[in-house]
Amino acid sequence: MTDAEVMIRLEGLEKKYPGQKQPAVSELTLEIPKGEIVILVGPSGCGKTTTLKMINRVIEPTGGRILLEGDDVTDADPDKLRRRIGYVIQQIGLFPHMTIGQNIALVPGLLKWDKSRVNRRVDELLDLVGMDPAKYRQRYPKELSGGQRQRVGVARALSADPPVMLMDEPFGAIDPITRDRLQNEFLRLQEEIKKTIVFVTHDIDEAIKMGDRIAILRDESRIAQYDKPEHILSDPADSFVEDFIGHGASLKGLNLKRVRDVELANWPTSPQTATRGEVLEALRRSDQGAVLLLDEQRRPRRWVDARSLDRTDKPLMETGLPPEAIVSPGTTLSDALNEMLKSRVACAIVVDDSGAYAGAVDIDTIMESIQAMRVAARDESRALAGADMTGDSS
């Protein structure tokens, strides 16, 4: 990394609490590149949260330096520093006595923006996190669901457009289904905003899904491995990392690949206006067990198989099964696999932004990607074994 690409540089950062022999964080040196999501992950008590909180000096380091865009901010005015850094914590901590609009407007207010600019910014941010400003601006935090509060927390952290965001287990207190959706939304958001994000989690799966880079930390925030997720999966640095990733590294790799990255499977389709004969013909020509009926806009409407085609007592659209397991090109293969396993037809339907059918993901698609990842990992570790390992291994 060159200096221009580094947003945050931690140099020999250290935190010792009085009366404790072991430091909480010892001699941590880490470079965080501009515009990337860097995940700090490790077992509980490894000092990852302490490390994160030292970056905006909510916890003051007892040694080392913090450089933000090349400036040494170790001794800068902490309040001014914090206004340049967005901060999202697990409990979110929205101000209960303020409306959603007031919560988001607070930091711009501290920075003395003029009122109309603040109001525009509040609406823009609510739009950005997918909440209707007219509906939510005047609401209070207690009137929102957990997922909505989390979105407001992110909007509030982004309010003064800080170059850096610190997130401490931001999705930790949310139910798994909502968490998944919020993670996907957040990744889509990051494609737009391109912030430098430091993200703490204890969940390796979340780290693999969310991170451009992952720092796996052991006791006292010592770096066991700092690399891109695919390299950590294919080439763990030592047994600590291996144990931390756990078994099923290939399955975890499915978190890295998205539906748009793979070749979609071919399932037979027919317009919903087709006759039974035409549908049957389509089914015969393929080696799959069901035909997907599409409407005029090519949106999936119904699965029909040979048995439901035999039932002539009902119109075609009332036989068969409604389409389940509908995913988008941005869905990870891991999520698509989950959906597929829940659905009664062994396949996930892929639709584009307009909802039109784009293809399908089935078990063969998944197997092929796992195979491909294994081959790639094997080739890479062979190449690495023979090469000099300094520098960026990408």
Place this chain on the structure above:
Amino acid sequence: MEFLKNFMTYLEFQSEELLLATLEHAQLVLVSIVIATVIGVGLGVGTYRTARPAAITLAVVATMLTIPSFALFGLLIGPLGLGATPAVVALVMYALLPIVRNTIVGLRSVDPAVIESAIGMGMSRRQRLMRIELPIAWPIIITGIRVSTVITVGIAAIAAVINGPGLGKDIFRALARIGSPFAVYQALAPVLGVIVLGVLFDVFFLALRKLTTSRGLR
């Protein structure tokens, strides 16, 4: 029945004087509560973040409340003489405990996550106190003020022993003449005034709390 009729006649006859005494009484209570609120919230804000000073402050103001009121009014004659001033001083001393305690409890009840996010957003100590902590603690603080007010309305009657203003004068005057034909009415009327005043203050502070608390906290 006869008693009630006579009492009503007495009230009618004395209404002007009674009203005046009630207003004096209300004024004495209000002045004391305003001063006690300034001192009490100040003490609470000054000590809530540290365990020992908060405990010591609470112990001191709690001790004040245990001094019998008759004795306290008497003790204040030495340094402050007679009249309204020692009465206000004594009432402030009695009013402090609920206000200080509720200020400390209220400020300590603010969710640590809320405070951490305020720090993380770059709010100074003063900004956090004025814009986050005090507004969130406010419903609890104003409840303390309300309790203090109701206590003070009762104790203020005893201020008459040091020549303080209010309904107490009438009560003591009547007690001195117990046995005479009108003594019972004479005592009952100001007692009724104290009760009515207490209820009015209570309702007033309930309404004020509702009006001044953010909808997000209700």
